[in-house]
Amino acid sequence: MTEVVTRFAPSPTGYLHVGGARTAVFNWLWARKNQGRFILRIEDTDQRRNTPTATSQLISDLKWLGITWDEGPEVGGPKGPYLQSQRKEIYARYVQQLLDKGLAYYCLESTEDLARMRQQAQQQAGALIYRRPTTCPSAEQVRQAKAEGRPVAVRFAIPQDRPIVVHDLIRGRIEFDPAQISDFVILKADDLPTYNMACVVDDYLMGVTHVIRGQEHLNNTPCQQLLWQALFGDAPLPIYVHMAVTISQSGGKLSKRERPAALQAALAGMTDLDVASLARIGGIEPQQLEDFIAGKQSLDMPAVEAIAGALGLHLPEINIVDFRRSGYLPEAMVNFLALLGWNPGGNKEIMCIEELIQAFDLKRLTKANSLFDRGKLLAINTEHLKILATKDMPRLVRHLRAYLDEVRSPIRSADDQTLSRLIKICPGARTLADIEKKCRFAFIPTEQLTYDQVAWTKVMVQEGGLQVLPAIRQALEAIPPDQFTASTIEQTLRQIAQQAQVGLGKIAQPIRVAVCGSAVSPSIADTLELLGKPTTLARIDQALARKG
């Protein structure tokens, strides 16, 4: 039995996308399940699209998810380098081999030539299918073209003598007609290989046994298989596994465009817009914002996020960072991603990493595309939050701290013991953001406390909260400082409620609004204990003074 080797091979064009993360999860799970190796390979052969920071961002997103690789950037390995841009000479050797064997040939068309040919083909049959001309450019012509700075590419000649049969682990036998497949470019004019070429060479050299990827690559597979056979003869092909893809609510691919689209839709639906100040927040011109709202112009991410943030708008999460910033747990993310297109067969859904590795099986991958459902993610996150709180509090505290740092919450100054306490007094929280929102009142100075006007009017004015507050204050003040604990506070408040013959809510809500400024916080006793006696009293006084 040969060792299982899988790889995740993203092209570094930005943040790690959920779809990419899902591919990474499946490859990683399969390698771990089989005690095999998992490789991270960076496919940066497109010089125009790659951004310099993308690789490090990608790496930090994978690390956050808890995905570790045995070979790749940062950890190295025997088959490196793991950045394709650093493997140029390797690919060049293999391209030359194909050229020598007559299985590939040069072509000298310019981009404009190809565009013209494509247009012509469109009018007749459909797509352009490039075929080897009877006489290909000679070595002399190639040299001359290069000297003149004209583009020179190398194409692979698709053998036309037999159908191409691909075997896919979940889809079975798939037959392709070679007449439908264009002779594709393997070496670009910039001397870098194309995806199909680099992928095949690297998968072979790195000993990849299972190619697990999205089904958008299914049509590349005959090309890659042909290339593999031309280059490596009878060497066993990797096992191809084309997973169904994840699509968005709107139908197509889950795209980064969803975030700007959500913002645009929200802005377009607003009546009283302060375009000038919003544009300033986004760091753009008012006219640009107008055009964006009208759908005439796009905005870059920082601008989109700044404006959405100013409006308190929640944008749909697309990248792994988005989920991290929304307070999701990595183990919930991995659990959810794994369940998108796979399931263990029984009714078990909530699984920790170890359980996922145990249960994972490529044969149980689903064939149909699935819709990304954030509601389900939320539910899974809620479960994991609950599990971690009882089974691994230190770990949960680390997650919470990382989240607080990420969103620069005032709570981030608290020590670990306090964080663990916050988690305990927020038992039903769905995300780390819930905990932050619910507890931040205790970490801002009393004088900077803001009051939610709706809650204030309802609880303090309409329901007469301000009238009962002085008596409550008196009772709380009577509690000795060393006994100002949740249980004593609760006892005291219940007594007041009983004597006044009202429900606890009539007592608790006015205090809550007075000390938190809002109608939402942990249970009232926990809230006051967290605040401490002096602050509690000071805030009640401040609230009482507020009525004027």
Next chain:
RNA sequence: GGCCCCAUCGUCUAGGCAGGUCUAGGACAUCGGGUUUUCAACCCGGCAACAGGGGUUCGAAUCCCCUUGGGGCUACCA
């Protein structure tokens, strides 16, 4: 347009390959009720699906064909 993949509740799916045990199971969402000091969580209950049409068969969600619908590819992107 051409080629490839796919099709069970609103969503993720079990069941399909080895046809009867499926009056189709679970989870999320939703709705109703309960608990409750707010939010959330929690408990109980309800609604809800085999895309359509033809075959094969004693019998089809399951096998075959067609239609329809969805997705992907059709780059010197990956």
